Amino acid sequence: MDSAGFDPERVRADFPLLSQEVNGHPLVYLDAGATSQKPQQVLDAEIDFLLRTNAAVHRGAHTLAAEATELFEDARRTVAGFVGADEETLVWTHGATEGLNLVAYAIGNATAGRGGAASAGLALRPGDEIVVTEAEHHANLIPWQELAARTGAVLRHIPVHDDGTLDLDAAAHLVGERTRVLAFPHVSNVLGIVNPVAELAELAHGVGALAVLDACQSAPHLPLDLPALDVDLAVFSGHKMLGPYGIGGLYGRREVLEALPPFLTGGSMITTVTLDEAEYLAPPLRFEAGTQPVSQAIGLAAAVRYLDALGMPAVHAHERELERRLRDGLRQVDGVRLLGDAEADRVALVAFDLDGVHAHDVGQVLDAQGVAVRVGHHCAQPLHRRFGLTASVRASASVHTTAADVDAFLDAVAGVRSYFRVHA
Template sequence: MSSPNADTPLDPAALRADFPILSQTIGDAPLVYLDSGATSQKPRAVVDAEVDFLLRANSAVHRGAHTLAAEATELYEDARATVAGFVGADEETLVWTAGATASLNLVAYAIGNATAGRGGAASAALALRAGDEIVVTEIEHHANLIPWQELAARTGAVLRHIPVHDDGTLDLDAAATLIGERTRVVAFPHVSNVLGIVNPVAELVALARAVGAVTVLDACQSVPNLPVDFAALGVDLAAFSGHKMLGPYGIGGLYGRREILDALPVFLTGGSMVTTVTQDEAEFLPAPQKFEAGTQPVSQTIGLAAAARYLDALGMDAVRDHERAIERRTMAALREIPGVRLLGDASGVDRVGIAAFDVAGVHAHDVGQFLDARGIAVRVGHHCAKPLHARFGLTASVRASASVFTTESDVDALIDALGDVRAYFGVDA
């Protein structure tokens, strides 16, 4: 959330020294990594933090009286405080999960449990009834679509979708019509993982609040690339992943306003999230611990905290400005290549460093393999957003996505290679 070095532009070429993987070659070509939207590379500081814990203080947390257990618990909760501060949250409002997919499933299944009568009077306010509506968008990652499909199927709720314009922006007029008195949940991405467009959070939150609906934000592509303050955004719940923000795999977060987390019934159950247990019933700890059953991902949380500190030291305003510069250079150059069609080529919108495109006459997978032969790593396929690709008449696209270490020369290498793709495959320009 904070940006201590906002006035100091990033030097991505210098930062590359922090990422040992970037020094390798692919065949004879230097690695150009443009797939950070799928998973980011990890700076040495993140790897070292996780390894140091495993070598020096490895122990289970919240369940031991010995020295290592006490130190592990302190490091674990310090990590929660660090990451919570990074996203504009309090410690009590950040739940550790296995990632954004786990966070979004937690919310959907917890609401389903409320519908089934679990959780008491506070949870009853979240229950769905047949004919209630869940509103998502046409640009969702599957992780913020399928859990709601399943919840609708289990409860009799109706799933509705905010459409997208041809330029990739959400149709807010349609949203105002769709979000009504039967709407109970509004779920949407902060940034599209395909289009890179920053969506109008304030407008969607206002529409949801006006009808008393709960808002759920997929923040996977915003937390690594923009200054993010969930409390200031006004969303009720938000999910993000560690591995997209320079952190480890297998760790992510669920932010929730305190009253919402308190009202949500438990989802996963077992050890570490209970106060008392008899043979017939159990009582649960308050949030966030009531959602953290089982053995905790301690080293991963410590690595994620190191990633948050790394980004915070760079300054998230500086990160955002770097992303904008890379995005503008990339989009402008792609527009000049014959046969390349950009997805979501809206003008006058805020974006992060994500560009998805189609090369006429050449399948996305073939484009990806051609680029890989030149050392350029991009994403190909539907990017877990099949309905969005269908909206644009495609089955797949190529996606280039940037990070703090992406340089102008990386962009130039991509553009130079793409200029040769159609000729290589014998497609007329």
């Protein structure tokens, strides 16, 4: 048991996949930043629903449909509570990417005059500005590029310092009277640094802009209270927080969701339809057209109950110890260059370049020893370009990661250059 009173060996036992060997070695899974493994409790919850209660929600009046609807909405309450929100402010999406596209396209629909007077305040005019950061995942960059192209808005970006922290002085100059949206990550998926969300939200609100948060890399690792952070909109992804694929959440302040016109349209999100027009439900159902991800939502609720039972402060403390072990160990390996090596609040995620060896070759050597990491640009090409790279190796831990996992990873990395006969 570590100093935070957290028992990772006990936690690890809840994850069936981690008991296997890969290439003749015990599996060391350090790719949680890409997708997390699922504890048995999550698998059981989703399977139990499919075995016992599977039915369409918000449609039928029969017993199974009523029970499925109750479980589905209970899942919404549970997940909303995990991020400090009310159930009416949580929209189910199929992932964070869809959530960000929903917001960007809904603002575009407002710009096109859809949504009436309530949406008019969200409309963009040519010359208005959307501000992002140099550290964005492509999912929080490309939707804004597209929105700027459709509306004539200007896309600007906040640079990062050499140590990976955001240039907040530059941000204060970039965010001005024409800024309508400020979108940024809570935690960079490459750098692992926790950004100053409240400060950035205050900067946005000072000029009347929306603050949009990508919380994909924070929701599984930090205590999270989105209303307290004072962001207007935020997204997170279920498969990165021990939950199923195909489910995510969009949190929005009530008045913002009410002002956004719908993005996807069809069944389940309407009140009245004629052959010529339709009226839409209030949020969150306004944004949930079509077949809902029911079993996935129930699985995600099980995942947040699991995290709640562990205690998110304890999870963060455990992972901070792993993060220090990762960075301290990598600093001892000849040829390693850490990306974003700032002394700041962080999650257990590190990316690095190994001199003389391509990231993909590093990943292959590690995989041969049963160590799973991510290699490539991690859907963050501009950030890699900022550091003069096309690819890096990323190790990202989770609740089940142990000190032994980290040490096995470090031992494997230490042998890579000699394997390729690369010397200083």
